[in-house]
Amino acid sequence: MLATAAGALLAVTAAVLTAPHAAQAAEASNAFxxxxxxxxxxxxxxxxxxxxxxxxxxxxxxxxxxxxxxxxxxxxxxxxxxxxxxxxxxxxxxxxxxxxxxxxxxxxxxxxxxxxxxxxxxxxxxxxxxxxxxxxxxxxxxxxxxxxxxxxxxxxxxxxxxxxxxxxxxxxxxxxxxxxxxxxxxxxxxxxxxxxxxxxxxxxxxxxxxxxxxxxxxxxxxxxxxxxxxxxxxxxxxxxxxxxxxxxxxxxxxxxxxxxxxxxxxxxxxxxxxxxxxxxxxxxxxxxxxxxxxxxxxxxxxxxxxxxxxxxxxxxxxxxxxxxxxxxGSGGSGGDGGDGGAESGTCQVTYKLSDWGSSFNADVTIRNTGTTAVKGWQLQFRFPGDQKINSAWNAKVSQEGSTVKATNESWTESIPAGGSASFGLNGSSTSANSTPSAFALNGASCTTR
Known part of the structure; x- marks a missing residue:
């Protein structure tokens, strides 16, 4: 788009990253x-x-x-x-x-x-x-x-x-x-x-x-x-x-x-x-x-x-x-904030729901199915309805709209390869309750069980 005079903006760019090219990858060890x-x-x-x-x-x-x-x-x-x-x-x-x-x-x-x-x-x-x-x-x-x-x-x-x-x-x-x-x-x-x-x-x-x-x-x-x-x-x-x-x-x-x-x-x-x-x-x-x-x-x-x-x-x-x-520090290895992160396909989440109509509990287990330990984690998912969190244990949990982010406590920080970490939450809901369909650990998709 053509930019206007100083102080006035005009609209320009939408960025989309995609697909692969067969040429050799850039040899950048510390860069995008x-x-x-x-x-x-x-x-x-x-x-x-x-x-x-x-x-x-x-x-x-x-x-x-x-x-x-x-x-x-x-x-x-x-x-x-x-x-x-x-x-x-x-x-x-x-x-x-x-x-x-x-x-x-x-x-x-x-x-x-x-x-x-x-x-x-x-x-x-x-x-x-x-x-x-x-x-x-x-x-x-x-x-x-x-x-x-x-x-x-x-x-x-x-x-x-x-x-x-x-x-x-x-x-x-x-x-x-x-x-x-x-x-x-x-x-x-x-x-x-x-x-x-x-x-x-x-x-x-x-x-x-x-x-x-x-x-x-x-x-x-x-x-x-x-x-x-x-x-x-x-x-x-x-x-x-x-x-x-x-x-x-x-x-x-x-x-x-x-x-x-x-x-x-x-x-x-x-x-x-x-x-x-x-x-x-x-x-x-x-x-x-x-x-x-x-x-x-x-x-x-x-x-x-x-x-x-x-x-x-x-x-x-x-x-x-x-x-x-x-x-x-929100995933990967060798970054600025953590000794290890999750890669796509190396985590599995179990979400066990106990629903009593207007209130519910959920017990969440994250299993590290990869070959390296995860140290420092954040699990993100979306509620499928109008669920609201009241309290949580073994993780710091925040909610914005339907999006939930659960971050480790000091005692649940590490998930060894083949190991797991668990946390729970209590919430309320005025409509039908169900299990979230997708979870991401440190930005990487997890399978569900």
Whole structure:
């Protein structure tokens, strides 16, 4: 999307990560990297972006609280708008370093993007990707060594509807220049045609661009607005990348737009089905007629808009599907906070329900079916009805809506390989009670018994 003048936002990116590519994985031992067409974190755990765009470049004073609020509402990531100084006030090295630390403090993975490239070739003030590369080189010290916490989004919507035929060569040159300068980060690249790729230029050239990255560590980002107003269009585009085993993300989308009404339900459902990431536009501050894209009115997390409620709390939304990156100690091994975590298929949960109509008890047992110990755990699940927790034992249990998170006590912290940990809870319900259908231990799915 075309960015408006300073102080006014315009909607851009939805990020979706997907499928594998057969080329060799990036050799990054302490960074996000692509392997088999999937985005993996520094612990080699699969990571699916579920986040919110925030327009830092125009609202720098709002960023610290915005990131805290975005995290508190369940997101695992944020896409942060930066300016190279070509169109708006430059976000310099010190500013970017501060953002990185704020992201880490909020346990968010941040996608940092250079916005001044928006609509190059059609928008008169836009700059080419080469200028974005110059910007990244200039602030390199702020992001170097942070490869396991951040992703670099090379340039926002780098071609409009003029000159987009140059997308493949321009993007390839920019990636190679970044690698030559020593950047080991996962690089996210946006589609042309104001991010929407109606010409299928990115779709048809993505394999070649990925192969040209010396580190094989590139992720593609499509922005879904009016071009994607049917489920068939959404599914066809995303499945094309998945079938080619190429990593794709929906870097921006909304529930409405001046160029047509995107099918946000299909975008979120398809992303969840395919296991690819998405980032909704945007937290707050939109202007110039697209204020309806704000998720929070006036940057107030207590005043979510209809779009914000849908995106954050609705079906296939943030609260239901986001899983924190394991580099923050919420899973995996070798991370910052725990000696071991769960991998998909290495845990089994038994939920024994004793129901007395208006009240109930549940005894929950987590069995470690893997080969390494789990030290420090969080079990997440959703109640199928209106159940409310009154008390719990042998775990710290919190509830937000229907989502329940149970975290170990000091005496239940370790689950040895082949061992188990148990906790219980008491609750109330005014409707029929039943057992939750899915459980995740440290972000990894468990089988049930």
């Amino acid at each position: 990297h692509v392997s088999g067409g999937r985005l993996l974190d520094a612990n080699d755990n699969d990571f699916v972006l579920r986040g919110v765009n925030h327009a830092h470049a125009w609202y720098t004073a709002k960023t610290p609280q915005a990131l805290k609020d975005i995290k508190a509402l369940g997101a695992n990531s944020a896409r942060v708008v930066l300016s190279t100084g070509d169109q708006w006030t430059k976000n310099d090295t010190a500013d970017v370093a501060t953002i990185v630390e704020q992201c880490k403090a909020s346990r968010l993975v941040c996608v940092l993007e250079a916005h001044d490239t928006t609509g190059y070739g059609e928008a008169g003030a836009a700059v080419p990707l080469s200028r974005a590369v110059d910007y990244w080189k200039g602030i390199k010290s702020a992001v170097e060594g942070q490869e396991k916490y951040i992703i670099l989004n090379l340039g926002n919507e780098p071609y409009g509807n003029t000159g987009y035929e140059n997308w493949a060569s321009g993007t390839t040159d920019a990636i190679k220049s970044m690698r030559a300068a020593g950047f080991k980060h996962t690089i996210m690249v946006d589609a042309p045609n104001w991010g929407q790729d109606w010409s299928f230029t990115m779709r048809d050239n993505a394999a070649g661009v990925f192969a040209a990255d010396p580190d094989k560590n590139t992720v593609f980002s499509i922005h879904m607005y009016g071009v994607y107003d049917t489920a068939a269009e959404v599914q066809a585009y995303l499945n094309r990348f998945v079938s080619q085993k190429l990593p794709i993300v929906v870097g921006e989308f909304g529930d409405a737009h001046s160029d047509g009404n995107p099918d946000e339900d299909a975008i979120m459902a398809t992303a969840q089905q395919l296991g690819i990431g998405y980032l909704g536009w945007s937290w707050s501050g939109n202007g110039s007629g697209v204020e309806y894209l704000d998720m929070a009115t006036g940057f107030d997390a207590g005043q979510l808009t209809t779009w914000g409620q849908r995106f954050l709390n609705g079906a296939n939304g943030i609260r239901e599907t986001a899983r924190e990156a394991s580099v923050y």
